[in-house]
Amino acid sequence: MTAFLQYLGQSTRISFTKLGRASYFLLQILAGVLSLLARPRLLLKQLYSVGVLSFLIITISGLFVGMVLSLQGYYTLSDFGAEETLGVMVAASLVRELGPVVSGLLFAGRAGSALTAEIGLMKATEQLSGMEMMAVDPIKRIVTPRFVAGLISMPLLAALFSAVGIIGGQMVGCGLLGVDDGAFWSQMQAGIDFRDDILNGVIKSLVFGFVSSWIALFEGYDAIPTSEGVSRATTRTVVNSAFSILGLDFILTALMFGEH
Amino acid sequence: MQHTSTQDTFVGLFVASGIIGLFFLAMQVSNLSSFVSEDSYTITARFENSGGLKIKSPVSAAGVKIGRVTAINFDPKTFESVVKMSINSKYNALPDDTTASIFTAGLLGEQYVNLDAGGSDTPLKNDGTIEITQSAIILEKALGQFLFKSAEEKK
Numbered sequence: 001m002t003a004f005l006q007y008l009g010q011s012t013r014i015s016f017t018k019l020g021r022a023s024y025f026l027l028q029i030l031a032g033v034l035s036l037l038a039r040p041r042l043l044l045k046q047l048y049s050v051g052v053l054s055f056l057i058i059t060i061s062g063l064f065v066g067m068v069l070s071l072q073g074y075y076t077l078s079d080f081g082a083e084e085t086l087g088v089m090v091a092a093s094l095v096r097e098l099g100p101v102v103s104g105l106l107f108a109g110r111a112g113s114a115l116t117a118e119i120g121l122m123k124a125t126e127q128l129s130g131m132e133m134m135a136v137d138p139i140k141r142i143v144t145p146r147f148v149a150g151l152i153s154m155p156l157l158a159a160l161f162s163a164v165g166i167i168g169g170q171m172v173g174c175g176l177l178g179v180d181d182g183a184f185w186s187q188m189q190a191g192i193d194f195r196d197d198i199l200n201g202v203i204k205s206l207v208f209g210f211v212s213s214w215i216a217l218f219e220g221y222d223a224i225p226t227s228e229g230v231s232r233a234t235t236r237t238v239v240n241s242a243f244s245i246l247g248l249d250f251i252l253t254a255l256m257f258g259e260h
Numbered sequence: 261m262q263h264t265s266t267q268d269t270f271v272g273l274f275v276a277s278g279i280i281g282l283f284f285l286a287m288q289v290s291n292l293s294s295f296v297s298e299d300s301y302t303i304t305a306r307f308e309n310s311g312g313l314k315i316k317s318p319v320s321a322a323g324v325k326i327g328r329v330t331a332i333n334f335d336p337k338t339f340e341s342v343v344k345m346s347i348n349s350k351y352n353a354l355p356d357d358t359t360a361s362i363f364t365a366g367l368l369g370e371q372y373v374n375l376d377a378g379g380s381d382t383p384l385k386n387d388g389t390i391e392i393t394q395s396a397i398i399l400e401k402a403l404g405q406f407l408f409k410s411a412e413e414k415k
Contacts, residue, residue: 041264044267044268044271045264045267047271047274047275048267048270048271048274051271051274051275051278052270052271052273052274055274055277091289095285095289153274153278155278155282156274156275156277156278156279156281156282157278159278159281159282159285160277160278160281162281162285163280163281163282163284163285163289164281166285166289185288188289189288189289189290189291190291192289192290192291193290193291193316194286194290194291197290198282198285198286198289198290202282
């Protein structure tokens with residue numbers, strides 16, 4: 001009994017300590033943002049590895065998600081004779097939910113795990129302490145550019161996901177299923193609001209980019225510097241990012257779309 | 261050096277395509293394009309009951325959309341619903357005896373304000389008021405009246 005209580009207390013303390021370290025780490029990252037402006041090349045390199053390399057998976061997934069949405073929506077909507085509203089259905093579900101959430105999950109899997117493994121290995125091979133030895137701040141030099149790159153890439157990737165998905169939905173809906181092209185677009189334009197739907201989707205994707213980059217970088221920086229430790233940290237990145245994205249999505253949706 | 265410059269090109273392409281995606285969402289998917297740079301003027305109509313009319317509901321005349329509802333308020337003195345509408349300035353020749361009525365698009369569709377032009381020569385001005393209005397038809401009310409009537413006839 002005492003052993004159990006001890007275990008409980010210890011694990012609670014450990015997780016709070018970790019949260020504290022993560023918050024301190026975030027402050028350190030944010031403190032380095034200004035000095036990043038002096039070295040834009042570091043940021044550009046990370047934009048390539050975080051954003052450009054995620055481009056293909058995001059666009060292809062977006063295309064298929066939009067096509068499936070259109071197909072599924074058509075079968076349900078045609079029962080009510082409301083096939084013309086297919087455009088609103090596809091666009092609203094992509095712009096509000098699926099765009100930010102699915103691209104956030106893909107981003108965590110594609111870019112987040114790579115970030116954790118990279119930084120964890122740098123730590124394991126003592127590159128980070130080597131930098132400190134040379135009076136180079138590894139957070140400013142290594143971590144902050146990756147964080148800012150994630151923050152910039154995520155909204156762009158989510159917008160691409162939604163745009164490609166809507167085009168895929170249009171191809172299937174109008175090309176394959178015979179929904180009227182004009183009705184598809186006009187119903188969509190009448191039903192989607194720029195501020196309420198699209199800007200809120202962009203805000204969501206910014207939040208997801210912030211959180212998943214933070215988790216990925218912290219797990220890498222905090223990893224036990226062995227090959228096993230790095231592999232565990234990578235797993236934790238994907239699991240924790242997925243949890244936080246889905247949980248935050250619920251909170252953000254309740255806040256943003258609540259008053260209607 | 262060659263390598264970094266191709267990398268730069270890819271980053272540029274990526275950022276550009278992301279921005280194009282956002283632009284596509286804003287212009288093609290949302291209703292932003294119908295808002296941009298259109299001058300409008302405001303008119304007010306008082307309804308006994310504005311039913312399910314919402315802010316941003318369309319205002320149309322002869323079936324053509326000419327504006328949007330911008331505010332719906334309850335007047336605590338006259339117990340009426342005060343509906344403010346913003347009308348595109350292109351259509352500034354509506355006569356001041358125009359009738360406003362609330363219709364439903366289709367059986368289950370959304371409600372909108374329909375303006376029927378009158379025969380007067382003086383046009384409605386900015387912040388003008390429409391005097392003749394017809395309230396929304398409340399389905400439950402109409403059904404209730406109909407049932408009540410048919411029960412009366414049976415007696």
